[in-house]
Amino acid sequence: MSRIGSRLDELGIVLPAAFAPAANYVPCSRSGSLLYVSGHGPMGDDGMVVGKVGADLTLEQGVQAARSTALSLLATLLGELGDLDRVTRIVKVFGMVNAAPGFGQMPAVIDGCSDLLVEVFGDAGRHARSAVGLAELPFGIAVEIELIAEID
Amino acid sequence: MSRIGSRLDELGIVLPAAFAPAANYVPCSRSGSLLYVSGHGPMGDDGMVVGKVGADLTLEQGVQAARSTALSLLATLLGELGDLDRVTRIVKVFGMVNAAPGFGQMPAVIDGCSDLLVEVFGDAGRHARSAVGLAELPFGIAVEIELIAEID
Amino acid sequence: MSRIGSRLDELGIVLPAAFAPAANYVPCSRSGSLLYVSGHGPMGDDGMVVGKVGADLTLEQGVQAARSTALSLLATLLGELGDLDRVTRIVKVFGMVNAAPGFGQMPAVIDGCSDLLVEVFGDAGRHARSAVGLAELPFGIAVEIELIAEID
Numbered sequence: 001m002s003r004i005g006s007r008l009d010e011l012g013i014v015l016p017a018a019f020a021p022a023a024n025y026v027p028c029s030r031s032g033s034l035l036y037v038s039g040h041g042p043m044g045d046d047g048m049v050v051g052k053v054g055a056d057l058t059l060e061q062g063v064q065a066a067r068s069t070a071l072s073l074l075a076t077l078l079g080e081l082g083d084l085d086r087v088t089r090i091v092k093v094f095g096m097v098n099a100a101p102g103f104g105q106m107p108a109v110i111d112g113c114s115d116l117l118v119e120v121f122g123d124a125g126r127h128a129r130s131a132v133g134l135a136e137l138p139f140g141i142a143v144e145i146e147l148i149a150e151i152d
Numbered sequence: 153m154s155r156i157g158s159r160l161d162e163l164g165i166v167l168p169a170a171f172a173p174a175a176n177y178v179p180c181s182r183s184g185s186l187l188y189v190s191g192h193g194p195m196g197d198d199g200m201v202v203g204k205v206g207a208d209l210t211l212e213q214g215v216q217a218a219r220s221t222a223l224s225l226l227a228t229l230l231g232e233l234g235d236l237d238r239v240t241r242i243v244k245v246f247g248m249v250n251a252a253p254g255f256g257q258m259p260a261v262i263d264g265c266s267d268l269l270v271e272v273f274g275d276a277g278r279h280a281r282s283a284v285g286l287a288e289l290p291f292g293i294a295v296e297i298e299l300i301a302e303i304d
Numbered sequence: 305m306s307r308i309g310s311r312l313d314e315l316g317i318v319l320p321a322a323f324a325p326a327a328n329y330v331p332c333s334r335s336g337s338l339l340y341v342s343g344h345g346p347m348g349d350d351g352m353v354v355g356k357v358g359a360d361l362t363l364e365q366g367v368q369a370a371r372s373t374a375l376s377l378l379a380t381l382l383g384e385l386g387d388l389d390r391v392t393r394i395v396k397v398f399g400m401v402n403a404a405p406g407f408g409q410m411p412a413v414i415d416g417c418s419d420l421l422v423e424v425f426g427d428a429g430r431h432a433r434s435a436v437g438l439a440e441l442p443f444g445i446a447v448e449i450e451l452i453a454e455i456d
Contacts, residue, residue, distance in 0.1 A: 025281040039282030099440040129329040130343030133440025136251040136285025177433040191434030288403040288437025
């Protein structure tokens with residue numbers, strides 16, 4: 001039985017379908033013990049969550065978008081590895097917020113992702129991170145996050 | 153005879169001169185089997201390609217700028233390795249587009265780079281990727297791309 | 305006696321206190337021989353240095369902010385490793401400037417960091433780099449820089 005699978009059940013988390021890039025790149029690529037995961041965006045009930053945080057979306061909606069993005073990242077890791085127990089550490093997160101002019105709470109937004117990773121993986125989920133404001137994200141999505149995981 | 157060298161000939165691709173940083177950094181740096189390549193920009197017939205994609209430049213011009221940037225990245229890899237056959241995998245691409253306000257087709261722009269990498273390296277050219285919109289790029293260049301390659 | 309410690313003394317550099325993240329992430333994380341250092345910002349005499357370079361801040365103030373950020377990055381490396389002699393190479397720097405519209409001298413700004421790394425580590429401080437302009441940085445800081453170091 002998967003330890004992290006049980007943990008997801010315990011938290012009531014159901015992962016979305018894994019993201020399938022439409023072009024000449026892949027959801028993640030491995031080199032040695034590192035897995036590089038492509039930039040992912042947030043899915044809501046009505047498709048991708050779009051808009052500028054601090055204008056079209058509130059801080060709290062931004063946090064939820066970052067949490068939703070983390071679930072997509074986990075879905076990709078699960079699709080690649082078959083079992084999330086194979087993740088030994090989340091090494092690095094790069095969190096990009098579609099920020100309204102003057103909005104400066106990118107760290108609070110990306111906490112939505114970081115908190116989920118620690119809920120799921122415990123201390124192994126603590127990562128180095130940058131959380132910054134981008135001018136434009138693909139299709140106007142609210143948040144885009146990429147990460148590097150260490151695997152066994 | 154270099155396999156990738158022949159492939160470049162077959163595609164009719166002539167690489168530009170390798171990029172020489174003017175400051176205290178290097179075009180690429182190696183650690184173990186990974187080669188980190190610095191951010192590169194696009195060269196056109198009249199020097200650097202500048203302007204905001206979606207305003208000063210069309211999508212198609214952005215795609216061409218990303219392709220041109222990929223050629224510069226290859227030139228740096230060749231300069232470092234002596235033979236592109238030593239690249240075992242393109243691991244990760246970070247594609248940054250100088251995006252006009254409201255422009256959201258950064259993935260289509262960066263496909264200009266991703267497609268070239270797959271034309272040249274085949275499946276080994278498929279990489280994890282983020283493609284995002286930056287507020288400003290150095291000297292107003294249209295695209296900046298950095299990558300991580302795995303080498304033998 | 306630490307070689308790099310002596311070098312810092314020689315340069316008259318006193319490192320600031322190491323940065324302590326307030327959330328579910330860490331100042332740096334290690335995987336194999338690589339240390340990923342989280343995005344750091346610049347501390348001035350009156351707290352964080354904020355503002356857009358090219359508007360609120362001059363180029364020279366931006367350079368000083370990047371240098372100050374480099375000192376914070378070194379403080380985190382020292383806190384993690386106990387001795388900066390354990391750094392065998394600065395592999396990669398990602399420099400993000402809070403850029404005023406139309407400002408394009410991000411490389412000159414981030415030279416403030418790159419130059420300091422080479423002053424301190426010599427040739428081992430030369431790194432791959434991107435230096436780009438972000439729309440918004442956390443709390444309006446002028447510069448944010450993350451890096452990857454190779455350690456013994």
